[in-house]
Amino acid sequence: MKPVIYLATILMYVQSLFAQQPESLVPVDTFESKIYTEILGNQLSFKSELRPLVQVPGGRAPYYTYLWDFGDGHFSTQAEPVHQYTKPGEYSVTLYAVNNYDDGGKPKRPRKKVEVSSAIASQTSSPNPFEQNFFSSNGIFQIFKLSDAKPGEDIALVVGVNTEGRKGRIYLLSNEKVAGLDGFKFANQSCYYQEKIDTLPQRDGLQSLWANVKQSTFTKTGSPDYGVKEVSLFANANQAVDYFKNLYSAYNSLTAYDVDPSNAEQQFSLINLDVTEDMLVDTNAIVTITGVFIPEDGIANVHQVDIPVVKSHDPNKMSVKPARMSYRFQSKNKTLTYKVQFQNDGEGDARNVRLEMALPPEVNKETFRLKALYPKCDTCQTANAMGCYRYYIKDDGTFVFHFKDIALPGTAAKDITDMDSTKGFILFDIDMEKKKFRNKSFKSFTNIYFDKNPPIKTNTSTSRFRQIISPIVTVGTTATFGTPKEHETKYQFKPGIQLGFGLAPMAPYKRPFWQAEIYTSYYAQNSSVPRKDEQGIVDVTVWENGREIERKQEYSAKDSSDSRSFVSVQLPVQVRYNINAWVSIGVGVSLRKDFNTSVSNQVDYYFTGAQGTPEKVASFENIDIVTKHSNIKYNPFLDINIGRVYMGPAIGFRVAYDKNQKSHSGIYGIWRF
Numbered sequence: 001m002k003p004v005i006y007l008a009t010i011l012m013y014v015q016s017l018f019a020q021q022p023e024s025l026v027p028v029d030t031f032e033s034k035i036y037t038e039i040l041g042n043q044l045s046f047k048s049e050l051r052p053l054v055q056v057p058g059g060r061a062p063y064y065t066y067l068w069d070f071g072d073g074h075f076s077t078q079a080e081p082v083h084q085y086t087k088p089g090e091y092s093v094t095l096y097a098v099n100n101y102d103d104g105g106k107p108k109r110p111r112k113k114v115e116v117s118s119a120i121a122s123q124t125s126s127p128n129p130f131e132q133n134f135f136s137s138n139g140i141f142q143i144f145k146l147s148d149a150k151p152g153e154d155i156a157l158v159v160g161v162n163t164e165g166r167k168g169r170i171y172l173l174s175n176e177k178v179a180g181l182d183g184f185k186f187a188n189q190s191c192y193y194q195e196k197i198d199t200l201p202q203r204d205g206l207q208s209l210w211a212n213v214k215q216s217t218f219t220k221t222g223s224p225d226y227g228v229k230e231v232s233l234f235a236n237a238n239q240a241v242d243y244f245k246n247l248y249s250a251y252n253s254l255t256a257y258d259v260d261p262s263n264a265e266q267q268f269s270l271i272n273l274d275v276t277e278d279m280l281v282d283t284n285a286i287v288t289i290t291g292v293f294i295p296e297d298g299i300a301n302v303h304q305v306d307i308p309v310v311k312s313h314d315p316n317k318m319s320v321k322p323a324r325m326s327y328r329f330q331s332k333n334k335t336l337t338y339k340v341q342f343q344n345d346g347e348g349d350a351r352n353v354r355l356e357m358a359l360p361p362e363v364n365k366e367t368f369r370l371k372a373l374y375p376k377c378d379t380c381q382t383a384n385a386m387g388c389y390r391y392y393i394k395d396d397g398t399f400v401f402h403f404k405d406i407a408l409p410g411t412a413a414k415d416i417t418d419m420d421s422t423k424g425f426i427l428f429d430i431d432m433e434k435k436k437f438r439n440k441s442f443k444s445f446t447n448i449y450f451d452k453n454p455p456i457k458t459n460t461s462t463s464r465f466r467q468i469i470s471p472i473v474t475v476g477t478t479a480t481f482g483t484p485k486e487h488e489t490k491y492q493f494k495p496g497i498q499l500g501f502g503l504a505p506m507a508p509y510k511r512p513f514w515q516a517e518i519y520t521s522y523y524a525q526n527s528s529v530p531r532k533d534e535q536g537i538v539d540v541t542v543w544e545n546g547r548e549i550e551r552k553q554e555y556s557a558k559d560s561s562d563s564r565s566f567v568s569v570q571l572p573v574q575v576r577y578n579i580n581a582w583v584s585i586g587v588g589v590s591l592r593k594d595f596n597t598s599v600s601n602q603v604d605y606y607f608t609g610a611q612g613t614p615e616k617v618a619s620f621e622n623i624d625i626v627t628k629h630s631n632i633k634y635n636p637f638l639d640i641n642i643g644r645v646y647m648g649p650a651i652g653f654r655v656a657y658d659k660n661q662k663s664h665s666g667i668y669g670i671w672r673f
Helices: 002-019 206-211 237-248 277-282
Strands: 034-040 043-049 063-069 089-100 111-116 141-145 154-162 168-176 184-189 215-221 225-233 251-259 266-275 286-295 299-308 317-321 335-343 353-358 363-374 388-393 399-404 423-432 442-450 461-465 469-480 489-494 496-505 513-544 547-578 583-608 614-621 633-643 650-658 662-672
Touching: 034 089, 034 111, 043 089, 141 215, 141 286, 141 299, 154 168, 154 286, 168 237, 168 266, 184 251, 206 237, 215 237, 225 363, 237 286, 251 286, 286 317, 299 317, 299 335, 317 442, 317 461, 335 353, 335 442, 363 388, 469 513, 496 547, 496 662, 513 583, 513 614, 547 633, 583 650
Parallel strands: 215 299
Antiparallel strands: 034 043, 063 089, 089 111, 141 154, 154 266, 168 251, 168 286, 184 266, 215 225, 286 299, 317 335, 335 423, 353 399, 353 442, 363 423, 388 399, 442 461, 469 496, 469 662, 489 513, 496 513, 513 547, 547 583, 583 614, 583 633, 633 650, 650 662
16 A cells, blocks of 8 residues: 555656646747748849738637848748849848737748849848838837737847947847846847947946937837937936936846948848846836937937737737835835737727726725826717717726727738737826735736627736835844842843844734844853851051051951943844734844953952941952953844834834843844835
8 A cells, every 4th residue: 555655646746747837838830831932023022921910719719920131131021022122142041930819839930041143232222111100109210019928938029220420329128127037138139230249338438428419309119109208308318327327227238239321221120139037027017128329419319119028929918117116215206107018800990999907906006107008099078979988997896998980900911910909008107006015916907808709818917015125224122120139149231222224024014924034232241259157357548647558357247249342243033924014023043253342350258346246347359350241142032013014114123032131122123124
């Protein structure tokens, strides 16, 4: 029977190992992707053969989106593009494809060498629709993302610049500090226009570059374009430096490359970023990549692109920013930014799109502020208005945003050429209720209704507080209970001052957490040995006839006392638990060493007087007494905090046991930063 039990145990263990494999593992595509070309006059047409898409049972019809790299610095997002090469030679063509709504693995990336003869090459070529419409935000500088960020894959960005004859430098900022993770890693960049990527540019020399900027145009896109455009004019160098310093300081990663207009008037650079497994913790977040183009004339452009983090390439999604908040500062900066994106996958236009959002009760729905939307339309002024939007709160608390009488084309339409035109979104800010503010996760989701079809439920979007290490400051006083006694010696302790510092996770919500501290305290110790009968002789000084005379005196009893001052250094380590927002308890042990900083000692001698009663004859200070430093001690303790225990201020009470001081306690104030 026992072997059977052992075998079953081993099988269960092996099964658990497989069950615990991370969800981020990307299925391997074994299909051999191919690129086919055909000569049409002096142009080449391209089409691909990719793995057949697998529809999720009961899900929407899957489809591919494309980014063609023709190997000469030109790109297209058409499924079957036609391209004109301007120079003969051999070119390496690559297709980046994204499988939307697909239940299979990421398709293999096909590449093909194409030979362009002088008979095919043409001196002139017209831009394709992708390049022709690329600079829709500002006409100068923009970033295009092929897909959302899926952990374990890479993301392709096209960075385009219209130089207008100006030299300059492009900076790419990624990995926002507020997100608290390094989700993007630079993989590679094309070099069709002699780009030399610098992955470690010197930040020290940037201020002199910023100081020369006179004007900066800020634009922001997602998918589709947000339509955000802001122009900043700088009256002096300090204003420009402050603007860019604040922008750059928000990111951990910085890459750069130079732009020379002699290579081309318009330049498009393909950049690949690996999406690391770190992103798995925030697969409902919106992260931002910022590009900065600073030309030699000081008229700069800043472009930001929002990129949702996803588990699968599903365009129907709800995202939030920040996905991981700072508990310390969220009480002041308590705004959440949500994005709900959707896509019509039908054959006809969607006329009414209704977003019914289940927002967390901790937000104030009355603070809803719309930032951007697509399809672009005005607010409904009347109930009969058409081609507009309206929003309201239902009786059950559901927040509804309604696109009314619009025309959102479907992906299955035969005449569709731009997949972005089938997508819509709303981007809005909403504030948290301060009175309901707690250290917990805030979850949301959206039911999307296309006309009279059943709803499509998005992912659950979660915003949570990231675990950060919080510095702690404590100031207080300590005292000892009772009068400890050792043999004949009695000890009394005077209260001392305590000053300490510590580290702990910031305000974990109702679960155990550790806390480590270091603090010093000052206290005084008075000890006394009571009078006891003892015979002996001591040298004393007495006055006789107006002068001091030394003589020996026999004594019959004596007592002694000494006073010592100590500085105590303690290293407490404890496990704490927040019962609620106002009470926290802890238990731990403290490593302690007491340093004796000063000492004084007095001995009193007594002799028998004429009446037969003991009389004090003399008191002496022992100048040979030495300081006594303690060994390292281990003091167990209990601790309770009352007040604003998540951050402070709060009052703490600590009771500890020491073999010398026995039970001693302290009261202190505590603040977390």
